[in-house]
Amino acid sequence: MQAKRFSVKSDVQVQKIKWICYHPVETNPGKNIMSSQKDFEHLFDLSNTICSFSSIAQLLSWDQETYMPKGGGEARSHQLAALASHIHKEKTSQKFKNALAKLISLKTGKVKAQKLSHAQKLALREWRKDFIKDTKIPNSFVKNFSKLTSQATMVWIDAKKNNSFKDFEPYLEKIFEMSRERAKILGYKDHPYDALLNDFEPGMTSAKISPIFSKLKKRLVALLHKVQDKKQIDNDFLKRPFSKEKQIEFGNVILNGLKVEKEHARLDESAHPFTISLHPTDTRFTTWILEFGVMSNILSILHEAGHAFYAMGLPVEYWGTPLCEATSLGIHESQSRWWETIIGRSMDFWHHFYPLLQKTYPKEFKDVSLKRFYKAINVVEPSFIRVESDEMTYCLHIILRFEMEKELLKGTFKVKDIPEAWNEKMKDLFGITPPDDSLGCLQDIHWAAGLVGYFPTYALGNLYAAQFFQVFEKEHPHWAKRVQKGDLPFIRDWLKEHIHSKGRMFSAEELCKNITKKALSEDAYINYLTEKYSEIYDF
């Protein structure tokens, strides 16, 4: 039977399903209240449809990275462009603006409508924020920046290959120039960095991050020196080849242990691990399976499962509004790092899973004790590349980039001076110098892709996770015993209750204060590292 049937079939399904609706909480509706609710429903309908289109764009990206035949790439880029243009048009339409402005003042943020529920008011607040941001940047700027980063990405690929920063320099110069312009358009109080950071970590500023990062840097370097004074740990047995089939087999062991609901999520393979969510009921995450990367696969699954759990735990009753979205990338990263590092690199976790890993690879782990395995997966070793780095040095890579980006945006530092400064900073922080720029300032795609202001979220994730974990430990004093028995879902339940289910009702900062009763600091993370690594390295 030909495809035509399936369009019909799809149409058929649309009608039979009752959709999640936005339930007003009013008990005594008068005329005004009814009209406010009607206005709200109208805005909700517009937003809900836009959300469906965004979900569709997510599916296209997922398919592109997993199953799409390579030759379909050209057509795919046009499908994505058509979708992006449509979504942008709808988000910034006069129709949407009118519907929004009926309920909330776009100028002051004051809610005009009467007797809306608290959640409805919060949704209006977030809709307004998004609308203002979406309408600030002119279309021509978006197009030019997209064109620039597209060219820059191609140039960067070759520059990295040929180890030639000079070739990339003019493009990077222009990217920082346009990023400065973008910051100006978006507006900021203290530092242009804040305007860009806001895209990824709303409400966070360079003034808030800088003191935390500067203490974090000092304390991490001090810890690193302690480790470097100690005898290095052998992890050669992890650097052997591990069969792909068995890596998949053990991946399923982890998935079962995490109790990932197959009804609502799936794991696939891709060139680089990622997580994409179409809806809390349909989330897809991926891993990579490399012959020499048995731990890379396992830790990627745990990392991406953390992202997936967040997406699956968002408040589905608010789907179609910004409340059913992640509050920040830092919080997203806190969820992935929680599962990858705090849980996934812990002795308690492997107490249960190591015997299962040994069962999967009887030969490879025959002579390796749990203790030796645990130490090996926690080796601290300064490396040139962030993505390959351990828990202790990871944030140092971020700080290096953060400091550099700030100065580049301010204009107090020039793009042409990056390679030299990069190597100096590497020497300072890690005690090593990259042999060339490919392993240094050309190492990843972020700058070429125009992602300036993105990096801090990687470090913030670790700090949030450690600070949340302190509260979790208090509430679940016997957590370690349960994990040792392979019991994991109670952890996810805790995260869902305190973080996932809050969506965008609170900013990352508010969420942190609500849960931990403290502002974010480096303390919890440093304490966590000190406790863990002093035992592993005996200092």
Added chain:
Amino acid sequence: MQAKRFSVKSDVQVQKIKWICYHPVETNPGKNIMSSQKDFEHLFDLSNTICSFSSIAQLLSWDQETYMPKGGGEARSHQLAALASHIHKEKTSQKFKNALAKLISLKTGKVKAQKLSHAQKLALREWRKDFIKDTKIPNSFVKNFSKLTSQATMVWIDAKKNNSFKDFEPYLEKIFEMSRERAKILGYKDHPYDALLNDFEPGMTSAKISPIFSKLKKRLVALLHKVQDKKQIDNDFLKRPFSKEKQIEFGNVILNGLKVEKEHARLDESAHPFTISLHPTDTRFTTWILEFGVMSNILSILHEAGHAFYAMGLPVEYWGTPLCEATSLGIHESQSRWWETIIGRSMDFWHHFYPLLQKTYPKEFKDVSLKRFYKAINVVEPSFIRVESDEMTYCLHIILRFEMEKELLKGTFKVKDIPEAWNEKMKDLFGITPPDDSLGCLQDIHWAAGLVGYFPTYALGNLYAAQFFQVFEKEHPHWAKRVQKGDLPFIRDWLKEHIHSKGRMFSAEELCKNITKKALSEDAYINYLTEKYSEIYDF
């Protein structure tokens, strides 16, 4: 890394790719010509974007049937509804109408624009046809019909389970009532059936089909009687279990033999085999792998590959216009049946592939000669269900349905009388009577899904294929020898040249006349069956 990155990445790719553009053929452009070309480009841009959205809808359907977690179904139906509504809005928009009407008279079909290429004029002709059809049916009718068929599908599922036609009857009554109304809105000259048929087989009418089908029926029944007088062939060895892994393995042998380009197509598993194409560069087809269905898997792959080849062979240079679409479902079916039956059930094909199948299943086919295998896969056996039927009885199932639908639409026959009439016709044509309605008139989803007028395309496909094959045989007198050596691509090349690459430039009827120099008749198909089965059954 979280999903955000991928949206950025996707944006990045959009700019770097040059898209297939519609090249005007004019060499000496004056002012009017330039303006005509400009107008054409404008219309093309609108259509091209709509086509991208249609591709996206195809991807959503593919994903739904292959990899989507089940729990994502509710969200998916809303994504599809949002897309369908957007596509409909764009197709029927005033903007589109104005752009079209500038170039061609919507009333008369006369091309107004000067100096367009032949292909451009053809595209305008097809755009106009589509626009008139798309704007005829009121939105309220589409919604009501969709609601009805959605309910009817659910009722039909239970009615089939409980073998209770009575439960389904009122819904089917209403479906035929609305189908009559639909025919009236769409308009027809002779028979309401023509209006519905036109959706699937443009230009075909009941007056053209009826005499062909009535001769076909007589000749098929006569052939069937000849076979039934003969000793029945044993195919029990095919009814054994065959390991799933090896079915996949042999599926790949077939794919390699067909030289399916992995860059542009992929095969997956689904509950029912189907083919979906996003673009000639990205086509996906599926098969089903049932323990007791070794031949079902193989023949499904060949069948769907036929559909896939058609989609991949459409004139990509006209993508974004109707010219890069299939001309009819009958022609689509001719391509799938060509590969499934004429090639896939031939002695020549298995001359090459049977030794490979024996290699895959050494135990199962150890004592089975090629000749015995060939006869077994071509057993003629009247069965209740169309989808399970052989080449000889297949069209009889269609004719039964066609005759009944025509009378139901005309109103000369009542829905309540279907079960009795169905069983009588089965007795007449096949000599067997279904034991209950589940195996009779409730057997498949088509009517519940509102697909009235669809069935003839299944039979027409076989007739077209056989008539095309006569020409192919003349042009490739040594085709059998080549196929015996496993050489298949030259067949696809011939189909691409004569059929695929023509897109919608010709109607099915014109295509048939262009290629075979004759109007469609049952002759070629009957000759093909007679020659093949007289040898198999020795009559």
